[in-house]
Structures are given as structure tokens and as C-alpha cells.
Amino acid sequence: MPAEDSNTYDLDMEPFVEVDPSGRFGRYSDLLGTGAVKKVYRAFDQEEGIEVAWNRVRLRNFSEDPGVWKDDERNTLNFITEVCTSGNLRDYRKKHRHVSIKALKKWSKQVLEGLEFLHTHDPCIIHRDLNCSNIFINGNIGQVKIGDLGLAAIVGKSHVAHSIIGTPEYMAPELYEEDYTEMVDIYSFGMCLLEMATMEIPYSECDSVAKIYKKVTTGVRPQSLNKITDPEVKAFVEKCIGLPRARPSASDLLKDPFFSELNNDEESDPTN
Known part of the structure; x- marks a missing residue:
């Protein structure tokens, strides 16, 4: 095959299925x-020559930002x-089954730092749908970021929200009562850590949302909690999924002895 045809062939290997109105993003x-x-x-991003994430949301209202556009045909x-x-942390964890407790702590700390930013923001923001499928990772540097804030609630000074929304396996019991604060995100984070530690979605023993609801609202813990072999990890998860008033804030959890090893490493690292 001639050299000039080879370049064309490479470009056609993975064609765009859609291009944004400006022609920049494919x-x-x-x-x-x-x-x-x-x-x-x-x-x-054809202009910068980098991979990006194309987010598609079903919403009625939208921003006039040039990086945002509405597709009326698809609504x-x-x-x-x-x-x-x-990709997301759930798939990444399944791919890499042998992960140290220290690595789990590093991921957890970054998630909590994200929650701390949301919860201490003015106005306060509650994510409301935190789970391992919308926590994303750059595996080559171990960087973790919270995504999918499509269901986030801005609650301001009251810190109280009133609508039922989220992923059942990760929803705090008070969410079902339609009267909750940002502490629901701490509960969801605890369930995320539980999944990270066991590679099992919480309440996978239930075959319906109704059964999950019944267990959550009556205080029955997921069976996978008993599969955590490290007592420190188990205790930390239990701290996060306790009763709302007993749950520490994201800021408090970041100061927990659970992260002492990581904090000491950061203090002794001359590059920090």
C-alpha cells in the first residue's frame, strides 16, 4: 500500500460517530x-490533539457556554x-484485583477531598449519586476524580434537601425520608469503599430495589461488609455508614488516623 494511502487508512480506522457543531470535537x-x-x-479535541470526554445529559435547561450545546433532535x-x-473505578478495580490497602486509602482520600470541596462550597453542594461507576481514574498516576454531578443539589446555608434520588445500593436511609443533608454523600462514600475493598456491589444479595430499600431503612448492613478482611478498613466503612448524626464530615474523615500513613508520607516528601 502506498505511503499516502496508509495515512488515510489510519484515519479511517476509528471514525467519529458524531461531531460537535463547531467541528472541533469528535x-x-x-x-x-x-x-x-x-x-x-x-x-x-482536534484543535488541541488530546482525548476528552463527551458528556450527554438529558436536561431541560442548559448553559450558553461554547463547550455546551443542545441536540434538539435527541433532546x-x-x-x-x-x-x-x-475509565471508572468500578471497572478499574475489577481489572486490577490485587490492590493494596494503601492504594485503597489513596483513592479514598482523593474522593473525600472532592466531597470536602463540594460540601464546603458556598453554596453547599450534595452529589446525591456517588458510586464507583461515576468515580473516574487516571490509572498511570493514580489520580481519582468524582464525576456525574447531574443529580447534584445546591442547598446553600440550609444544607437540607428533600427529593428522593440516587442509586439504591448507595443511598443513605434518610434519603428515603426526603429530609437529608450532605451526610448522604458520606454514606455513599462508605459504600464505595466497601465495593473497592470487596469488589462486590453492596446489597448484591438482593434481587430487587424493594428488598434493598427494606434492608437499608431497617438498618440491615450489606452482607459484603463481613467480607472485608482488614479490620481498619471495616471500621472506617462502618464509621461512614452509621446514623446521620454520627457520621463524620469529609473534613473530619480526612483527619482520621486511617490516613496517617499517607499524611506522614506527604510530610516527608521533599517535593510537596
């Missing part, structure tokens, strides 16, 4: 992640964000 067919109201696809909202190269 979307590929592969899905990076999905949430309650959003799907995230791998895409390419969706599209916007561009950075891409996390290794």
Missing part, C-alpha cells in the same frame, strides 16, 4: 461511563470535559 462510539442522567463517551445536552484515561 465523538467515538465507546462509552466511558454512565449515570442516572448522563452518558460519557470517549472523544477527541439531549452535550458538553466537553477532561477525560480520565482509565
Whole structure:
């Protein structure tokens, strides 16, 4: 095959399935992640020459930002964000089964730092749908980021929200009572750590949402909690999924002895 044809062939290997109105961003067919109201696809920024994430959300209202556009035909909202190269934490954990407790702590600390930012923001923001499928990772540097804020609630000074929304396996019991604060995110984080430690979605023993609801609202813990072999990890999870008033804030959890090893490493690292 002639050299000039070879370049054309390479370009045609993975064609865009959609291009944004400006012609700058091209979307590929592969899905990076999905949430309650959003799907995230791998895409390419032709101007900067980098991979990005193409986010598609079903919403009525949308921003006039140039990186956001409405698709009236599909009744969706599209916007561009950075891409996390290794996808979501659930799939990454399944791919890499042998992970140290220290690595779990590093991921957990970064998630809590994200929650601390949301919860101490003015106005206060509650994520409401935190789970391992919308926590994303750049595996080559171990960087973890919270995504899919499509269901987030801005609650301001009251810190109280009133609508039932989220992923059942990760929803705190008070969410079902329609009267809750940002502490529901701490509960969800605890369930995320439980999944990270066991590679099992909480309440996977239940075959319906109704059964999950019954167990959560009556205080029955997921069976996978007993599969955590490290007592320190188990105790930390239990601290996060306790009663609302007993749950520490994200800021408090970051100061917990659970992260002492990481904090000491950071203090002794001359590059910090």
C-alpha cells in the first residue's frame, strides 16, 4: 500500500460517530461511563490533539457556554470535559484485583477531598449519586476524580434537601425520608469503599430495589461488609455508614488516623 494511502487508512480506522457543531470535537462510539442522567463517551479535541470526554445529559435547561450545546433532535445536552484515561473505578478495580490497602486509602482520600470541596462550597453542594461507576481514574498516576454531578443539589446555608434520588445500593436511609443533608454523600462514600475493598456491589444479595430499600431503612448492613478482611478498613466503612448524626464530615474523615500513613508520607516528601 502506498505511503499516502496508509495515512488515510489510519484515519479511517476509528471514525467519529458524531461531531460537535463547531467541528472541533469528535465523538467515538465507546462509552466511558454512565449515570442516572448522563452518558460519557470517549472523544477527541482536534484543535488541541488530546482525548476528552463527551458528556450527554438529558436536561431541560442548559448553559450558553461554547463547550455546551443542545441536540434538539435527541433532546439531549452535550458538553466537553477532561477525560480520565482509565475509565471508572468500578471497572478499574475489577481489572486490577490485587490492590493494596494503601492504594485503597489513596483513592479514598482523593474522593473525600472532592466531597470536602463540594460540601464546603458556598453554596453547599450534595452529589446525591456517588458510586464507583461515576468515580473516574487516571490509572498511570493514580489520580481519582468524582464525576456525574447531574443529580447534584445546591442547598446553600440550609444544607437540607428533600427529593428522593440516587442509586439504591448507595443511598443513605434518610434519603428515603426526603429530609437529608450532605451526610448522604458520606454514606455513599462508605459504600464505595466497601465495593473497592470487596469488589462486590453492596446489597448484591438482593434481587430487587424493594428488598434493598427494606434492608437499608431497617438498618440491615450489606452482607459484603463481613467480607472485608482488614479490620481498619471495616471500621472506617462502618464509621461512614452509621446514623446521620454520627457520621463524620469529609473534613473530619480526612483527619482520621486511617490516613496517617499517607499524611506522614506527604510530610516527608521533599517535593510537596
